[in-house]
Amino acid sequence: MLMPMLWKNDLDEIMDPFDMWDHATDRFFGNDLMEFDTMKTDVIEEDNDYKLEADLPGFDKKDIGIDLKGGVLTISANHKENKDEKNSKGKYVRKERREMSYHRSFTVGDNMKPEDINAAYENGVLTIILPKKELEQKNDDVMKIEVK
Structure with missing residues (x-):
């Protein structure tokens, strides 16, 4: 050896x-x-459901998408920011651009329906409530979940 x-x-x-x-x-x-800049997410088990809390500071509600397909819940967030500062002659004094994009997927079960999932975004934290109960119908179509 x-x-x-x-x-x-x-x-x-x-x-x-x-x-x-x-x-x-x-x-x-x-x-x-080895540490990547990812969406920090906590999954909390409660009596009747699971609570998923994802940190998304700097995003607007319209920047966040939640999809459900084949038992997989996918959270995506995209944000572009452009700050242009010009002097009195119209020339740039400073021009900054920032783009953030996150994408995470969680297996939630084949029988989950979007109407049973609640999502809310407040103060930079996306909270998703997923019920523990077994649901009847399996659906492989992509279904959007509204963020309140």
């Missing part, structure tokens, strides 16, 4: 070269390389 060679570092400790690589990349890039 082949083993990687070991080197000594400045503190006379033996280090694996793979650990050395990890330490070097952490120092250069930071140690959060």
Whole structure:
């Protein structure tokens, strides 16, 4: 069996070269390389339902879409922002653009109906209430759920 060679570092400790690589990349890039900017979501089990809370700060209600298809609930949010500041001559002093887009899917069961799901958006938090009860009908068509 082949083993990687070991080197000594400045503190006379033996280090694996793979650990050395990890330490070097952490120092250069930071140690959060594997964390992606995603929609932070909590799923809370309550007595009769599940509550899904998704953080979507900076979005308007019209930017958020919720779809249900084949037992999968999909949340999508898209927002474009353009701030143009011009001086008195009409030339740009500053022009900033920002675009945010999130997309998450959750398996909720084949028999879920959109009329049994409640969704509300307030103060940057999307709250979706999903019932625990078994529902009768299976539907593979994409069905929109209104955000209140």
